[in-house]
Amino acid sequence: MAVYVNFSHMQVGDMLPTVEKDPVTKTQLVRYAGASGDFNPLHTDDAVAQKAGLKGVIAQGPLIMGFVGQAITHWVSKRDLKRFQVRFKGMTFPGDIISVSATITKKVPEGENLRILCHTEAKDQKGALKLTGQFEVLYPVDIS
Amino acid sequence: MVPPPFAADWARVNPLFCRFNEGKWKIATMADKSKIGVKLPPYVLKVERVKIRELMGAIGDDNPIYLDKSKAEAEGYPDTPCPPTYITMAFQEFTGAYLEIFKMLDVPLEHVLHGEEEYGYNAEIFPGDVLHCQLSCESIIEKKTKSGSLDLITLQTIFTNQKDQTVLKARSLIIERL
Numbered sequence: 001m002a003v004y005v006n007f008s009h010m011q012v013g014d015m016l017p018t019v020e021k022d023p024v025t026k027t028q029l030v031r032y033a034g035a036s037g038d039f040n041p042l043h044t045d046d047a048v049a050q051k052a053g054l055k056g057v058i059a060q061g062p063l064i065m066g067f068v069g070q071a072i073t074h075w076v077s078k079r080d081l082k083r084f085q086v087r088f089k090g091m092t093f094p095g096d097i098i099s100v101s102a103t104i105t106k107k108v109p110e111g112e113n114l115r116i117l118c119h120t121e122a123k124d125q126k127g128a129l130k131l132t133g134q135f136e137v138l139y140p141v142d143i144s
Numbered sequence: 145m146v147p148p149p150f151a152a153d154w155a156r157v158n159p160l161f162c163r164f165n166e167g168k169w170k171i172a173t174m175a176d177k178s179k180i181g182v183k184l185p186p187y188v189l190k191v192e193r194v195k196i197r198e199l200m201g202a203i204g205d206d207n208p209i210y211l212d213k214s215k216a217e218a219e220g221y222p223d224t225p226c227p228p229t230y231i232t233m234a235f236q237e238f239t240g241a242y243l244e245i246f247k248m249l250d251v252p253l254e255h256v257l258h259g260e261e262e263y264g265y266n267a268e269i270f271p272g273d274v275l276h277c278q279l280s281c282e283s284i285i286e287k288k289t290k291s292g293s294l295d296l297i298t299l300q301t302i303f304t305n306q307k308d309q310t311v312l313k314a315r316s317l318i319i320e321r322l
Binding site: 063 | 195198199201202203204205207209219220221225227228229232233235236237238239257258259260261262263264265268315
């Protein structure tokens with residue numbers, strides 16, 4: 001069984017362990033296009049991207065959201081995740097190494113649970129922001 | 145002789161006010177606010193195990209609860225639940241939902257930026273589920289910036305499974321630049 005973050009022992013302002021992804025690859029963008037159905041050539045064809053004034057293909061925003069989703073259900077059980085929202089902030093290029101971090105911004109008891117709100121960010125190896133977001137967790141407090 | 149379309153006349157006056165869309169000149173206007181509340185005809189998305197695997201492979205997420213039924217069962221799920229961003233595929237080419245709604249709102253694709261995405265989870269989605277998808281335009285707000293005006297278009301989609309249970313609500317903020 002997976003080991004999740006124990007929010008009972010954590011406070012507002014605490015950070016969850018940062019998740020670092022492997023470098024983004026062009027193959028990954030092609031695979032994500034196929035998986036998601038986002039076939040905009042800006043993500044898969046360098047010539048099209050260069051025509052649009054970019055140095056080359058850029059990652060699909062929802063792929064980076066997928067990285068954050070991966071990190072979230074690494075931290076918390078899927079069934080406890082109630083809401084997940086992101087705001088796309090910057091372009092991601094092949095070779096970028098994305099790190100996903102999160103900080104607890106709210107911790108409120110709700111019945112036998114804790115309602116936890118976290119702020120999350122995805123940044124590359126230079127610290128450039130790719131997205132910010134928040135997620136809400138209804139965490140069952142283990143009283144045993 | 146066919147008289148030139150109205151927008152083409154405008155193009156001669158000032159091409160900046162016009163855009164060429166689907167073979168026709170149109171006067172460049174922001175999204176039509178009377179279209180707030182517009183709904184796409186409901187469409188269906190079948191949840192397929194192979195598409196979940198494909199998405200997990202593309203993301204590079206090897207979390208076994210999404211891939212291995214026995215691991216999911218060990219955590220108390222009846223089957224592998226869908227990962228948090230599975231529903232992203234409900235809007236693109238497999239359903240054509242975004243293309244359809246942008247057409248209805250008269251928003252050209254090349255002016256569109258995806259600003260925000262939000263998912264509210266009510267219940268798990270499993271392979272084999274048949275999701276009924278209802279997409280509507282929730283709001284259109286015009287925003288003035290230094291470089292011109294923007295339309296902030298909020299699309300909402302409600303996903304209901306074959307047991308008539310609302311499993312997920314998605315909200316996308318689309319930015320239209322003139």
